Amino acid sequence: MQTAKLSNISFRALHVWRRNGEVLLTTWYTNLLPPLMEPVLYVFAFGFGIGGLVEDFSFQSQEISYLQFVAPGVVAVAVMFWSFFETTYSSFVRMYYQRTFDAMIATSLLVEDVIAGELLWGATKAFVAGTIMLCMLTLFELPVWPSAFWVLPVAAIGGLLFSSVGIIVTALSPKIEAFNLPVFLLIFPMFLFSGTFFPLGQLPAWANQLAHILPLTHVCALIRGAFLNLTPRDLGVHVIYLLFVTMALCWLAIRLMHRRLVK
Amino acid sequence: MTDCKPIEACNLTKCYGDFGAVKGVNFEVSRGECVALLGPNGAGKTTTIRMLTCFSPITDGLIRVFGHDVSEHPRSVKSMMGICPQEDNLDPDFTVQKNLLVFARYFGIEKSIAASRVDQLLEKVGLTEKADSSIIELSGGMKRRLMIARALLNEPRLLVLDEPTTGLDPQARQLVWQLVRRMSQEGVTVLLSTHYMEEASQLTDRVIVMDEGKILLEGEPEKLVQTEVGREVVELWNMPGEVLDFFRQEKWPMEQIEGRLYIYDRVGGEVAGAIISRFPEQERQIRQATLEDVFLRRTGRVLRD
Ligand SMILES: Nc1ncnc2c1ncn2[C@@H]1O[C@H](COP(=O)(O)OP(=O)(O)OP(=O)(O)O)[C@@H](O)[C@H]1O
Ligand SMILES: [Mg+2]
Numbered sequence: 389m390q391t392a393k394l395s396n397i398s399f400r401a402l403h404v405w406r407r408n409g410e411v412l413l414t415t416w417y418t419n420l421l422p423p424l425m426e427p428v429l430y431v432f433a434f435g436f437g438i439g440g441l442v443e444d445f446s447f448q449s450q451e452i453s454y455l456q457f458v459a460p461g462v463v464a465v466a467v468m469f470w471s472f473f474e475t476t477y478s479s480f481v482r483m484y485y486q487r488t489f490d491a492m493i494a495t496s497l498l499v500e501d502v503i504a505g506e507l508l509w510g511a512t513k514a515f516v517a518g519t520i521m522l523c524m525l526t527l528f529e530l531p532v533w534p535s536a537f538w539v540l541p542v543a544a545i546g547g548l549l550f551s552s553v554g555i556i557v558t559a560l561s562p563k564i565e566a567f568n569l570p571v572f573l574l575i576f577p578m579f580l581f582s583g584t585f586f587p588l589g590q591l592p593a594w595a596n597q598l599a600h601i602l603p604l605t606h607v608c609a610l611i612r613g614a615f616l617n618l619t620p621r622d623l624g625v626h627v628i629y630l631l632f633v634t635m636a637l638c639w640l641a642i643r644l645m646h647r648r649l650v651k
Numbered sequence: 652m653t654d655c656k657p658i659e660a661c662n663l664t665k666c667y668g669d670f671g672a673v674k675g676v677n678f679e680v681s682r683g684e685c686v687a688l689l690g691p692n693g694a695g696k697t698t699t700i701r702m703l704t705c706f707s708p709i710t711d712g713l714i715r716v717f718g719h720d721v722s723e724h725p726r727s728v729k730s731m732m733g734i735c736p737q738e739d740n741l742d743p744d745f746t747v748q749k750n751l752l753v754f755a756r757y758f759g760i761e762k763s764i765a766a767s768r769v770d771q772l773l774e775k776v777g778l779t780e781k782a783d784s785s786i787i788e789l790s791g792g793m794k795r796r797l798m799i800a801r802a803l804l805n806e807p808r809l810l811v812l813d814e815p816t817t818g819l820d821p822q823a824r825q826l827v828w829q830l831v832r833r834m835s836q837e838g839v840t841v842l843l844s845t846h847y848m849e850e851a852s853q854l855t856d857r858v859i860v861m862d863e864g865k866i867l868l869e870g871e872p873e874k875l876v877q878t879e880v881g882r883e884v885v886e887l888w889n890m891p892g893e894v895l896d897f898f899r900q901e902k903w904p905m906e907q908i909e910g911r912l913y914i915y916d917r918v919g920g921e922v923a924g925a926i927i928s929r930f931p932e933q934e935r936q937i938r939q940a941t942l943e944d945v946f947l948r949r950t951g952r953v954l955r956d
Binding site for chain 2: 390400403406407410411414486487488490491492493494495496497498650651
């Protein structure tokens, strides 16, 4: 049994990245509209809707509006959604239905290049979505600049993390329908319980601890810290978790996807 | 390196679990040769080709392409090779022309060179007018031609085509044959698989017949026909018992399938003469032996699973 070799990854992974980018540009409006519109909808729903019900909200002993709290959470959720859904549904279509990966491997590209290109592409989509949302939220004077610049690297690395999760799911799914399960068991709980829409301190202690296992918790904490210019209490833990888990999941994604593709 | 064979396969083996799809085959292809891989469905042609083209890891044995071990140097091996897999995998997100341009980039071909090469190739396969069409607008045959054009993008020294003409109309098949002949004349070595015996005899210098993961026989098409079957085949049907009895006593090899009798005549004219003089009323067909007879005789005239 042959296993993936990280040394087989080359600059050619960028050809894969570029191919996906060029496809996106041919249909850019369907891809750019959601990140442009989403924040506006969130601002209305959370700012005027829920925000009106929440009084005297404080975060890390700072008086802030609920909208200010939730805005970076929304960015973190977008980072997760855009990369995860790219490397699950979209990658699966390329791999299984279009056989795009097979076509690529008939050239100087190796399987590892293709997987790396897909991972990089998923991360790029998350980064772009995060950037656009940050810009839109700036129209509502929500992010604190220049501190909010730090959101960008977190979005990129977080994007890579969730791309890896997506590729792992794709590698293990026999059919596209199988994605419903990880979406329900993994992505949906993260969406709700990663400090995105309410501080994790609201949860019972055991649930709070459980939430700290979830990657989105750390991505969200870092994005919020940068967004509001409030250094998270466990900055070091979040950063180390993010880097370490991203590397580990990347490695696992390449390994499992290689096993799926090479028969 | 210049004297290395385009393909050398030694004891090539592929197992999926316990199942042996290719069981220790040995073959070579020489420079400039055009070779066909034949065999019934499931014989192991695609599996062999997938190992040769670095798609599938080898379970045991070895393949060298121009002296390079395919397992050790997949990148350099693939850069010398043009590959057209059995199933079309054109990129539906791009136009015809863009498909080739993007593919050229995967090979690291410079943009300006790629652009002119793409135009030439579209011309060669008769798709210039479809350059800006989307892939879904192409017919099956056009897709196949585009696949072949794509396999030529990197100016390969070895062209590997898995069933290049399956599903093509006669004109498109002729076009593919012309292309393959032209590549052959330009010194490109070609290995192709096909289910069309006529294609194999017309196009190739040598055929390799596989069955159940092994090589059954190989050689030049004409010589194989001569040694395996002979010159003529006489087919009889609706024959009375006396005809059957007569030929049972004779020396000619024959087969009876589903009420049809196939008699093989090495010299030619002997069986036909006997039929015409003794049983002039007998329904019959007298024809030249072909590669198809070799194939069917050796792999069986009935469908297997
Ligand atoms: N991924 C796989 N897993 C298990 N068995 C496989 C796999 N791929 C091929 N096989 C088996 O290997 C055998 C050889 O298949 P292969 O595709 O090489 O045949 P082929 O000669 O190309 O046939 P065809 O003329 O139908 O294309 C078949 O029995 C097939 O079922
Ligand atoms: Mg096949």
